Amino acid sequence: MNKPKYHIFVCTSSRINGQQKxxxxxxxxxxxxxxxxxxxxxxxxxxxxxxxxxxxxGICEKGPIVVVYPDNVxxxxxxxxxxxxxxxxxxxxxxxxxxxxx
Amino acid sequence: MNKPKYHIFVCTSSRINGQQKxxxxxxxxxxxxxxxxxxxxxxxxxxxxxxxxxxxxGICEKGPIVVVYPDNVxxxxxxxxxxxxxxxxxxxxxxxxxxxxx
Numbered sequence: 001m002n003k004p005k006y007h008i009f010v011c012t013s014s015r016i017n018g019q020q021k022x023x024x025x026x027x028x029x030x031x032x033x034x035x036x037x038x039x040x041x042x043x044x045x046x047x048x049x050x051x052x053x054x055x056x057x058g059i060c061e062k063g064p065i066v067v068v069y070p071d072n073v074x075x076x077x078x079x080x081x082x083x084x085x086x087x088x089x090x091x092x093x094x095x096x097x098x099x100x101x102x
Numbered sequence: 103m104n105k106p107k108y109h110i111f112v113c114t115s116s117r118i119n120g121q122q123k124x125x126x127x128x129x130x131x132x133x134x135x136x137x138x139x140x141x142x143x144x145x146x147x148x149x150x151x152x153x154x155x156x157x158x159x160g161i162c163e164k165g166p167i168v169v170v171y172p173d174n175v176x177x178x179x180x181x182x183x184x185x186x187x188x189x190x191x192x193x194x195x196x197x198x199x200x201x202x203x204x
Contacts, residue, residue: 001161001164001176001204003174003176004174007169007171007174009111009154009156012116012118012157014114014116014118014120014122014155014156014157015116015155016114016116016132016135016136016155018116018121018122019120020116020120030118033118034118050159052111052156052157052158052159053116053117053118053156053157054111054116054154054155054156054157055114055116055154055155055156056154057152057154059103062103067109069109069171069172069174070171070172070173070174071172072105072106072109072171072172074103074105102103
């Protein structure tokens, strides 16, 4: 299969009991997923950058949480305003966005 | 923060609209999440191995899907019977379970 160069995971507070409820979800994390997907499409990166929503990472107080693999880079308190910077500086430029690290 | 040495993502077909519906979910992927969590606890690996449920990876026909980062290793058609092998051979032993690769 075609593996991603970068895989961005966004907590949407999706519980395994089927509920979607939690801090990240209450802070627009579904909007973050959609915006990341739009950015990936706009930049033509669909084949190499995957976006996936997740359940809780257990550090809710630092949410919304975004994790970038294979880098194992963890971002916190991510908002829509941060997405372009993450995409351009980290995903396209290879340089971690230090100010968002947790 | 304490970052994982291994992060295991299991598709539970958790959609961003709050629904939990799809191939992986229909094939006991919630049970897989729970079993991985139990294995991690039993082996005392809670601090270094994280388990997270996710939304769809878009390769449903190969599900249930399990992805191991930072290795970027993708397993398909995973069942409860495979969990001990993944945990012992890959996570503890560092050797990919070839027969489950997709």
